[in-house]
Amino acid sequence: MNDDQDSPSTGQSTLPAASEITAAPAAFGKYRAPTRAAFGLTSPVETSSVHLTINGQPREFHLAPWTTLLDALRLYAGLMGTKKGCDHGQCGACTVLVNGTRINSCLTLAVMQQGQQITTIEGLGTATSLSALQQAFIDHDAFQCGYCTPGQICSAQGLLYEGKAHTEDEIREQMSGNLCRCGAYVNILAAVKEVVDAQTA
Amino acid sequence: MHPFSYSSVNDAAAAVREQATHSHSTFIAGGTNLLDLMKENVARPAHLIGLNQLPLAFVEDTPEGGLRLGALATNANTAYHPEVEKRYPLLSQAILSGATAQLRNMATNGGNLMQRTRCYYFYDLTTPCNKREPGSGCSALGGFNRIHAILGASEQCIATHPSDMCVALTALDALVCVQGPQGERVLPFADFHRLPGSTPHQDNNLKPGELITALELPKQGFAQHYHYLKIRDRASYAFALVSIAAVLELDGDTITEARVALGGVAHKPWRERAAEELLIGQPTTEATFTKAASYLLRGARGYGHNDFKIELAKRGIVRALQQAAAEPRGPRALPWA
Numbered sequence: 001m002n003d004d005q006d007s008p009s010t011g012q013s014t015l016p017a018a019s020e021i022t023a024a025p026a027a028f029g030k031y032r033a034p035t036r037a038a039f040g041l042t043s044p045v046e047t048s049s050v051h052l053t054i055n056g057q058p059r060e061f062h063l064a065p066w067t068t069l070l071d072a073l074r075l076y077a078g079l080m081g082t083k084k085g086c087d088h089g090q091c092g093a094c095t096v097l098v099n100g101t102r103i104n105s106c107l108t109l110a111v112m113q114q115g116q117q118i119t120t121i122e123g124l125g126t127a128t129s130l131s132a133l134q135q136a137f138i139d140h141d142a143f144q145c146g147y148c149t150p151g152q153i154c155s156a157q158g159l160l161y162e163g164k165a166h167t168e169d170e171i172r173e174q175m176s177g178n179l180c181r182c183g184a185y186v187n188i189l190a191a192v193k194e195v196v197d198a199q200t201a
Numbered sequence: 202m203h204p205f206s207y208s209s210v211n212d213a214a215a216a217v218r219e220q221a222t223h224s225h226s227t228f229i230a231g232g233t234n235l236l237d238l239m240k241e242n243v244a245r246p247a248h249l250i251g252l253n254q255l256p257l258a259f260v261e262d263t264p265e266g267g268l269r270l271g272a273l274a275t276n277a278n279t280a281y282h283p284e285v286e287k288r289y290p291l292l293s294q295a296i297l298s299g300a301t302a303q304l305r306n307m308a309t310n311g312g313n314l315m316q317r318t319r320c321y322y323f324y325d326l327t328t329p330c331n332k333r334e335p336g337s338g339c340s341a342l343g344g345f346n347r348i349h350a351i352l353g354a355s356e357q358c359i360a361t362h363p364s365d366m367c368v369a370l371t372a373l374d375a376l377v378c379v380q381g382p383q384g385e386r387v388l389p390f391a392d393f394h395r396l397p398g399s400t401p402h403q404d405n406n407l408k409p410g411e412l413i414t415a416l417e418l419p420k421q422g423f424a425q426h427y428h429y430l431k432i433r434d435r436a437s438y439a440f441a442l443v444s445i446a447a448v449l450e451l452d453g454d455t456i457t458e459a460r461v462a463l464g465g466v467a468h469k470p471w472r473e474r475a476a477e478e479l480l481i482g483q484p485t486t487e488a489t490f491t492k493a494a495s496y497l498l499r500g501a502r503g504y505g506h507n508d509f510k511i512e513l514a515k516r517g518i519v520r521a522l523q524q525a526a527a528e529p530r531g532p533r534a535l536p537w538a
């Protein structure tokens with residue numbers, strides 16, 4: 001992917017207001033949007049207006065069609081919680097909820113999500129008011145490096161909404177789309193099971 | 202990804218029209234296969250036609266007592282639909298054995314039929330591949346071919362179709378409803394996908410510009426005796442090395458009707474009526490099942506790394522039929538059961 005350069009790290013530079021954001025967020029951190037010349041284009045990249053409600057906030061972006069929802073969230077909305085692991089639907093690090101349904105944000109285009117309600121890890125809880133799953137992940141030490149954790153928690157939140165998994169085996173199967181390079185699976189399972197049990201008790 | 206333009210359409214006729222007005226345009230539904238291939242530059246469409254606003258996400262009864270599955274219904278909503286769980290549990294089981302919860306929430310029924318092979322060389326632009334680039338050669342033939350076909354392959358291509366859902370649809374005699382510039386038509390599922398022959402770049406018999414609108418399931422759902430057995434390298438989140446969709450109708454211990462479809466072994470889900478005929482009127486014994494299994498694999502050929510699949514498929518067929526013949530399972534057996 002040409003538009004797939006290094007993502008900016010958290011905490012860098014202030015974010016431009018959504019209305020100021022156009023196709024090329026060139027001033028944004030380390031990220032340099034691909035130039036038109038890189039594509040051999042002579043006309044400007046055509047962007048379209050994409051409306052997304054992210055964590056309850058209506059936002060408008062002007063995006064090139066090839067911007068994935070994942071890149072829109074990280075690079076244009078400035079929400080770095082959602083992670084890019086594989087960018088091919090294989091790891092689950094990019095899991096977010098669309099209208100309450102968990103999906104891989106790397107395998108959908110932002111333009112395909114026009115008008116939808118997106119929930120990222122930032123929308124599930126805050127540092128002072130953690131969600132039940134976030135608290136359970138801490139209580140059960142369900143991570144090491146933490147890179148997979150936002151995806152794990154968003155996925156588990158989707159699992160709770162779906163209501164199809166109750167036993168440990170069912171949770172294992174229904175969480176199999178989220179890989180953990182650190183192998184924290186045992187504790188992830190324990191954390192998810194605790195919240196599943198609490199919600200069905 | 203190569204740059205492309207994008208438009209969204211609201212009805213099937215508009216989708217077909219859009220396709221005709223843009224050169225090198227492609228439909229996009231869930232995006233889970235197409236975007237993956239675009240990121241690898243295997244697919245380089247100049248224009249994408251977004252289908253997710255089409256009113257084709259339904260699951261509804263047919264007047265004949267069957268069920269119509271909209272092309273834009275997601276794999277998850279299809280598998281968990283109460284009527285599918287109750288009347289076509291084989292289909293639920295097959296869908297839920299594939300991919301992951303997130304992917305099934307995105308993947309659509311139409312896209313599932315159209316997904317392309319997972320042959321590693323097809324994905325690797327630096328190697329010859331007749332499917333990707335007709336006439337360039339087949340790297341899998343003399344290469345690493347552990348996941349490749351053992352039935353119906355050609356000297357031009359030994360790829361397999363990776364879908365689980367399609368194996369169940371084959372066993373259930375589904376119909377594929379399509380709409381195109383020349384109007385609407387209906388294809389029996391067995392005629393939808395193709396064998397590679399000398400045209401491996403063509404996965405199926407959809408004509409240029411045609412849109413899948415729905416899948417139709419006939420009334421008979423085999424909800425009593427069914428089993429989808431998926432054999433893979435790990436317990437979840439892996440494509441099938443071999444999979445078997447087996448359904449039976451029984452009169453006591455005697456088989457009155459049988460269907461067996463195989464996945465992971467050919468360029469399309471593999472099914473032969475003659476093998477099923479061998480089961481009719483027979484008792485549900487291992488000997489009966491072994492006979493049908495041997496018949497189905499009689500023409501099988503390995504290419505080195507995938508030789509093991511021949512014996513694996515035979516044993517899998519026997520196991521799947523035994524499971525199907527066992528006690529009625531009721532709706533929605535867990536995918537790994």
Ligand SMILES: Cc1cc2nc3c(=O)[nH]c(=O)nc-3n(C[C@H](O)[C@H](O)[C@H](O)COP(=O)(O)OP(=O)(O)OC[C@H]3O[C@@H](n4cnc5c(N)ncnc54)[C@H](O)[C@@H]3O)c2cc1C
Pocket residue numbers: 088089090227228229230231232233234235236237252272273276298299300301304307308309310311312313314315316363364365366411412413414438439440441
């Ligand atoms: C990591 C991973 C693991 C997977 N594991 C499995 C598995 O174990 N088993 C399994 O069966 N599948 C598996 N899949 C594949 C998945 O099921 C398919 O990618 C999915 O079904 C494709 O549907 P989609 O709607 O996303 O299609 P898209 O990606 O949107 O489209 C795929 C193709 O279909 C065409 N198309 C889509 N809709 C229509 C229509 N209505 N009419 C005509 N053409 C259409 C598009 O033009 C495109 O060429 C896996 C995928 C991934 C990424």
Ligand code: SF4
Pocket residue numbers: 318320321322323329330331332333338339340341342357358359360401
């Ligand atoms: S098996 Fe088919 S898809 Fe794979 S390299 Fe050969 S021609 Fe290409």
Ligand code: FES
Pocket residue numbers: 083084085086087088089090091092093094095104105106107
């Ligand atoms: S980054 Fe989306 S699944 Fe890995």
Ligand code: FES
Pocket residue numbers: 142143144145146147148149179180181182183184
């Ligand atoms: S905690 Fe490190 S990848 Fe899961």
